[in-house]
Amino acid sequence: MALLVQKFGGTSVGTTERIEAVAELIIRTVQAGHKVVAVVSAMAGDTNRLLGLAQQIDAKAAPRELDVLAAAGEQVSVALLAIALIKRGYPAVSLLADQVCIRTDNKFGRARIEEVETHRLQQELEQGHIVVVAGFQGRDFEGNLTTLGRGGSDTSAVALAAALQADECQIYTDVDGVYTIDPRICPAAQRLAYIPYSDMLELASVGAKVLHSRSVEYAGRFQVLLRVLSTFRPDAGTLMVYGEAPQQPLLSGIACQHGLTRIHLEQASPELTSSMLELLSSRNIDVDMVRTDTDSVQQAEWALANTDWQQVAEEARELLKICQGATLRSQANLAKLSVVGCGIGTQADIVTRVHQLFDSLNIELWAVYQTQTRLSVLMAAEQVDATAAKLHQVLFGSDN
Numbered sequence: 001m002a003l004l005v006q007k008f009g010g011t012s013v014g015t016t017e018r019i020e021a022v023a024e025l026i027i028r029t030v031q032a033g034h035k036v037v038a039v040v041s042a043m044a045g046d047t048n049r050l051l052g053l054a055q056q057i058d059a060k061a062a063p064r065e066l067d068v069l070a071a072a073g074e075q076v077s078v079a080l081l082a083i084a085l086i087k088r089g090y091p092a093v094s095l096l097a098d099q100v101c102i103r104t105d106n107k108f109g110r111a112r113i114e115e116v117e118t119h120r121l122q123q124e125l126e127q128g129h130i131v132v133v134a135g136f137q138g139r140d141f142e143g144n145l146t147t148l149g150r151g152g153s154d155t156s157a158v159a160l161a162a163a164l165q166a167d168e169c170q171i172y173t174d175v176d177g178v179y180t181i182d183p184r185i186c187p188a189a190q191r192l193a194y195i196p197y198s199d200m201l202e203l204a205s206v207g208a209k210v211l212h213s214r215s216v217e218y219a220g221r222f223q224v225l226l227r228v229l230s231t232f233r234p235d236a237g238t239l240m241v242y243g244e245a246p247q248q249p250l251l252s253g254i255a256c257q258h259g260l261t262r263i264h265l266e267q268a269s270p271e272l273t274s275s276m277l278e279l280l281s282s283r284n285i286d287v288d289m290v291r292t293d294t295d296s297v298q299q300a301e302w303a304l305a306n307t308d309w310q311q312v313a314e315e316a317r318e319l320l321k322i323c324q325g326a327t328l329r330s331q332a333n334l335a336k337l338s339v340v341g342c343g344i345g346t347q348a349d350i351v352t353r354v355h356q357l358f359d360s361l362n363i364e365l366w367a368v369y370q371t372q373t374r375l376s377v378l379m380a381a382e383q384v385d386a387t388a389a390k391l392h393q394v395l396f397g398s399d400n
């Protein structure tokens, strides 16, 4: 008998029919002799709808209240799933994050999980209950409701799996695994049976929407066995592996991320650059492609989400005053294209082929960033999807 955490995304619980189908899937797992903790997202579209209501009243609504509002979507879906399980004769109980006690920091809208109490969960499991937990939610040390950032239910599931030392954390979604590229951008996308942890972490952080990047980070910290699979098409999906993968790929995939702003600082003192980056990290804002040059003009640049920049732009411009002569330029609505895999660091010809393609398509690159396992470029948003599809042909096509 195994203990499994099964997470169902918004599309999987998007209608009452689908919720009933999810209940059947959980019951099949229970019938196979396993214990299940299910984690669910809000019904598809619900979180957007709720946040839209707040927008109608105040575009700058208080973050604390936005979290109370956004967390409501998951309260609906957990109850409906528990009702569907109970109707089928399977004892189930729904729990909100506050009832489980999923403790987070107090960064509303993007809180990080700090601790998960297992007492209540264990108690319910011992009584033979299927436990249905609300994803996305947490509570801070003062008892306020928090949310983990969009897509955060994946992280709730992984955190519960880690705390309970579950045998596996299964992320059920509308695609049947992790693909070499988003199949909507390129139909030639290939499903990966295995993905190394480090590649998954990179892919999730550069825009592959399949997993919330913090969930991957969290899984790595506690070595949680994580599998991505489809709610609608039962299959083995993609298993994330630690250490050597059975078929270690040179490249794992290509990802695109839209809605990015590039920040470029010039004549900046090192203090100014670090104050800027501190400001962003104090808000749990993720930045990428950070580059600092200590040449005579002391430049620094990085990329972050347009919406994140809008939140801190005013404060950042205030900070400029500590360094006379420093200038800041921001360029919004860019997109990032990334290629991920260990081949980036070990196979020079891969990097050459990527750049040859950009040259032949005359793509203007606003920034290039390369590590051992990733090559990312910033470019005009309109070009990114088509370029990614062509790049997939070059790197993953049949002649690869």
Ligand code: ASP
Residues within 6 Å of the ligand: 009, 010, 041, 042, 047, 048, 073, 135, 136, 149, 150, 151, 152, 153, 154
């Ligand atoms: N319901 C939340 C969202 O829409 C969390 C999630 O789906 O994972 O972002």
Ligand code: MG
Residues within 6 Å of the ligand: 009, 151, 154, 209, 210, 211, 212
């Ligand atoms: Mg998701």
